[in-house]
Amino acid sequence: MTETLQDEAREAPTLPLHxxxxxxxxxxxxxxxxxxxxxxxxxxxxxxxxxxxxxxxDVKAVLADSTRFSNESRRAFDAPxxxxxxxxxxxxxxxxxxxxxxxxxxxxxRRMLTPEFTVRRMRRLEPRIIEIVDDHLDAMEKAGAPxxxxxxxxxxxxxxxxCELLGVPYADRxxxxxxxxxxxxxSLPMDERMDLGRESREFMADLVARAQAEPGEDMLGMLVRExxxxxxxxxxxxxxxxxxxxxxxxGHETTSNMLGLGTLALLKHPDQHALVRDDPAAVAPAVxxxxxxxxxVHSGIPRTTTEDVEVGGVAxxxxxxxxxxxxxxxxxxxxxxxxxxxxxxxxxxxHVAFGHGVHHCLGAPLARMEMRIAxxxxxRRFPGLKLAVPFEEVGFxxxxxxxGLQSLPVTW
Amino acid sequence: xxxxADRDVCIGAGMCVMNAEEVFDQGDDGIVVVLEAEVPxxxxxxxxRAVAGCPSGALxxxxx
Numbered sequence: 324m325t326e327t328l329q330d331e332a333r334e335a336p337t338l339p340l341h342x343x344x345x346x347x348x349x350x351x352x353x354x355x356x357x358x359x360x361x362x363x364x365x366x367x368x369x370x371x372x373x374x375x376x377x378x379x380x381d382v383k384a385v386l387a388d389s390t391r392f393s394n395e396s397r398r399a400f401d402a403p404x405x406x407x408x409x410x411x412x413x414x415x416x417x418x419x420x421x422x423x424x425x426x427x428x429x430x431x432x433r434r435m436l437t438p439e440f441t442v443r444r445m446r447r448l449e450p451r452i453i454e455i456v457d458d459h460l461d462a463m464e465k466a467g468a469p470x471x472x473x474x475x476x477x478x479x480x481x482x483x484x485x486c487e488l489l490g491v492p493y494a495d496r497x498x499x500x501x502x503x504x505x506x507x508x509x510s511l512p513m514d515e516r517m518d519l520g521r522e523s524r525e526f527m528a529d530l531v532a533r534a535q536a537e538p539g540e541d542m543l544g545m546l547v548r549e550x551x552x553x554x555x556x557x558x559x560x561x562x563x564x565x566x567x568x569x570x571x572x573x574g575h576e577t578t579s580n581m582l583g584l585g586t587l588a589l590l591k592h593p594d595q596h597a598l599v600r601d602d603p604a605a606v607a608p609a610v611x612x613x614x615x616x617x618x619x620v621h622s623g624i625p626r627t628t629t630e631d632v633e634v635g636g637v638a639x640x641x642x643x644x645x646x647x648x649x650x651x652x653x654x655x656x657x658x659x660x661x662x663x664x665x666x667x668x669x670x671x672x673x674h675v676a677f678g679h680g681v682h683h684c685l686g687a688p689l690a691r692m693e694m695r696i697a698x699x700x701x702x703r704r705f706p707g708l709k710l711a712v713p714f715e716e717v718g719f720x721x722x723x724x725x726x727g728l729q730s731l732p733v734t735w
Numbered sequence: 736x737x738x739x740a741d742r743d744v745c746i747g748a749g750m751c752v753m754n755a756e757e758v759f760d761q762g763d764d765g766i767v768v769v770l771e772a773e774v775p776x777x778x779x780x781x782x783x784r785a786v787a788g789c790p791s792g793a794l795x796x797x798x799x
Binding site for chain 2 (some may be wrong): 387430433434437438440441443677678679680684685687691
């Protein structure tokens with residue numbers, strides 16, 4: 324509860340339209356903007372034109388075109404209040420960040436990682452993920468109700484999975500979980516988040532140095548063995564640090580928020596809750612529908628136009644920021660009938676919760692597997708699972724780059 | 736129905752394997768391998784879903 328008080332005491336910046344929510348839903352203004360204009364010029368803190376794109380078809384078209392819509396950030400676009408960085412530091416912080424580079428550099432990095440995330444490779448991880456889920460359910464059962472589903476289940480499971488996969492000591496989790504969570508909290512001052520980014524880099528640099536000295540069987544060890552040999556085109560140490568940092572953040576912040584919010588959504592819809600619990604065939608489509616309905620990544624990385632373009636009939640000049648309203652696009656009535664309703668029996672496969680185009684989530688097969696295992700296991704272990712507080716008291720993380728819950732008190 | 740895959744465009748997201756594992760696989764490099772270029776009718780619907788769902792646009796469907 325102290326966290327809520329702190330959040331209120333803090334002078335909160337205005338939340339951009341695409342991040343404003345009413346519980347699970349994008350606010351009515353966001354939905355209206357998608358249904359009427361579709362593309363709107365918006366204010367940002369960055370001092371250059373920015374356009375919010377909300378229709379499903381337009382969002383997909385932008386994401387599919389990495390030539391005219393670049394992921395590379397431009398120096399001129401630094402937000403006011405961001406500290407001056409030397410070219411050297413800027414280059415170091417950019418290295419290995421797949422979300423901040425375009426093809427062909429992006430292709431070079433991504434191709435080194437794709438073998439680690441194949442569907443077949445994920446199936447090999449399945450028994451270990453089942454074991455991790457069961458261990459956490461055992462601990463909850465032993466401790467007895469009530470429990471905080473975020474702290475006891477939703478956060479630690481994806482965290483442990485990505486730690487083992489990557490080769491990060493799980494003992495360090497409290498440290499990196501807190502840091503990551505703050506890094507993605509846009510209500511914190513920019514200089515504080517920059518410092519956290521530096522700390523995070525130092526933490527990953529230590530791990531990379533260890534992997535270079537003695538490469539293990541984990542993903543860091545593999546990257547060092549196969550791509551860290553100092554040959555032409557191999558990964559530099561800075562790139563290894565960047566890749567490892569990105570995978571650690573992406574691996575636990577996202578799935579964990581899906582598990583927390585997804586459980587809350589199912590608890591609010593008892594008939595669908597029962598279906599996920601009792602019908603194994605309902606699980607995979609339910610996961611897709613929860614991904615669509617919750618749209619936890621509000622917008623992903625803003626793109627920058629490399630030339631004058633037109634999106635949804637609106638002219639956008641070169642060097643503009645383009646922000647993609649993913650959560651609103653996932654409920655676009657042009658592609659999803661009655662999209663504000665959660666319906667785990669629908670075909671939700673066209674959603675853009677994992678993005679689209681060359682930056683489509685690398686870890687999507689892992690995230691899907693974790694959710695397909697964790698949701699039914701939780702609901703079967705505690706068939707009477709329910710909220711331990713009124714729904715109105717559940718705290719959503721409004722200022723976070725990835726939507727989620729502060730905590731989820733449950734009983735059974 | 737025939738399927739063509741551009742292995743240079745593929746990003747290894749694995750969506751095609753998820754949608755139609757009888758028609759698609761991934762090589763050790765994670766990049767798409769088409770198992771059945773001439774898609775049997777019973778897998779046509781799944782293959783069409785895979786083409787529509789491919790995030791990188793690496794798959795192409797050629798109707799007879």
